[in-house]
Amino acid sequence: MRIQTERTAQKEHSTPLFLTSSFVYDSAEDMAAAFADDTLDVNIYSRFKNPSVDEFIEKICVLEGAEEGVATATGMAAVFSTFMTFLSKGDHIISASAVFGSTHAILTKYLPKWGISYSYFDMNEPTSVEELFRPETKMLYVETPSNPGLDIIDLKYLADLCHARNVLLVVDNCFATPAVQQPIAWGADLVIHSATKFMDGQGRVLGGVVVGRKELIHPLYLFIRNTGPSMSPFNAWILSKSLETLFIRMDRHADSAFKLATALQGHPALSGVKYPFLPDHPQYEIARRQMRNGGGIVTFELKGGLPAGRKFLNSLKMLSMTNNLGDSRSIASHPASTTHSKLTEEERQAVGITPGLIRISVGLEHPDDILSDILQALQTEQ
Numbered sequence: 532m533r534i535q536t537e538r539t540a541q542k543e544h545s546t547p548l549f550l551t552s553s554f555v556y557d558s559a560e561d562m563a564a565a566f567a568d569d570t571l572d573v574n575i576y577s578r579f580k581n582p583s584v585d586e587f588i589e590k591i592c593v594l595e596g597a598e599e600g601v602a603t604a605t606g607m608a609a610v611f612s613t614f615m616t617f618l619s620k621g622d623h624i625i626s627a628s629a630v631f632g633s634t635h636a637i638l639t640k641y642l643p644k645w646g647i648s649y650s651y652f653d654m655n656e657p658t659s660v661e662e663l664f665r666p667e668t669k670m671l672y673v674e675t676p677s678n679p680g681l682d683i684i685d686l687k688y689l690a691d692l693c694h695a696r697n698v699l700l701v702v703d704n705c706f707a708t709p710a711v712q713q714p715i716a717w718g719a720d721l722v723i724h725s726a727t728k729f730m731d732g733q734g735r736v737l738g739g740v741v742v743g744r745k746e747l748i749h750p751l752y753l754f755i756r757n758t759g760p761s762m763s764p765f766n767a768w769i770l771s772k773s774l775e776t777l778f779i780r781m782d783r784h785a786d787s788a789f790k791l792a793t794a795l796q797g798h799p800a801l802s803g804v805k806y807p808f809l810p811d812h813p814q815y816e817i818a819r820r821q822m823r824n825g826g827g828i829v830t831f832e833l834k835g836g837l838p839a840g841r842k843f844l845n846s847l848k849m850l851s852m853t854n855n856l857g858d859s860r861s862i863a864s865h866p867a868s869t870t871h872s873k874l875t876e877e878e879r880q881a882v883g884i885t886p887g888l889i890r891i892s893v894g895l896e897h898p899d900d901i902l903s904d905i906l907q908a909l910q911t912e913q
């Protein structure tokens with residue numbers, strides 16, 4: 532697969548940005564031929580296809596070991612387009628209950644409106660998924676590690692279950708990135724990313740991508756081409772540049788995250804610390820087998836619950852208080868009082884959010900600075 536887009540006559544080293552909405556033809560015949568072609572091969576209009584977007588897609592395909600891909604305006608556009616392409620009225624989808632908040636909203640509020648039913652299972656009881664398959668089940672959807680609970684599931688186990696039943700296994704690989712985990716190698720059919728997170732890595736642009744086998748990507752491409760949630764060439768250009776540093780960034784995120792998680796273990800203000808590569812993580816063995824490192828997210832539980840969560844955020848000096856993640860700057864968030872505050876206590880429990888849960892997206896600052904800011908903020912808890 533060609534990773535570097537061909538150079539123009541200017542011989543530039545960095546790929547130029549193809550900021551154009553459409554493409555011109557030399558003759559009426561060429562134009563007619565372009566429109567007769569519904570493959571992914573001809574530049575017509577940037578809602579369909581654009582060289583800057585293609586470069587980003589090709590890079591993700593190489594990193595994930597996939598044949599083809601499509602890029603979207605956001606991660607949610609990638610999730611929604613995948614559901615709309617492969618699920619029809621009467622179909623059923625099985626999903627881990629620990630999924631991103633907006634994915635939870637699509638599954639529970641929108642899909643049922645169109646006659647598509649869903650069932651949730653708990654990733655901490657993986658075999659419970661087996662009894663949920665029905666004749667009309669078309670897709671199994673998981674995030675591993677999950678956001679924000681950091682639950683992990685054995686992808687090979689799920690892939691075997693799905694393939695024996697002709698069900699698509701779709702994996703949101705946003706928390707790991709292909710630098711840490713390649714779900715296709717374990718049998719996933721489609722891999723989804725919010726490129727907004729670690730792929731951009733600097734909190735600048737939104738984006739999404741889905742990769743997989745050619746015959747699955749083609750209908751997804753036609754859905755996106757016709758309905759319009761396409762990625763902007765500018766965002767694709769930014770994201771392609773970011774991918775050049777993905778491995779080096781993920782290694783540093785993970786090194787610092789492991790250091791932080793280890794240092795916080797046993798802290799008197801905390802009832803627990805969770806990180807995929809800590810031996811007491813409930814799915815530690817699977818994480819070690821499936822992931823190159825533990826990724827860049829650490830969570831911990833404050834003994835003081837909801838009020839302690841607010842106090843902790845207000846006491847931070849260096850870490851940013853924002854709901855994004857995967858940024859070069861460290862970020863703290865308290866899901867129960869922010870992103871998941873509209874859910875009922877029971878719903879929060881179902882997606883693994885406890886009142887004192889703090890999620891840290893460990894950035895690229897010096898690990899000692901990250902730890903000392905968190906320690907001084909925890910001091911106010913005692």
Ligand SMILES: *Cc1c(COP(=O)(O)O)cnc(C)c1O
Nearest residue numbers: 605606607631678705725727738
């Ligand atoms: C952020 C996120 C999404 C949604 O991505 P957007 O780019 O914000 O639309 C989906 N899944 C996971 C796991 C995420 O963290």
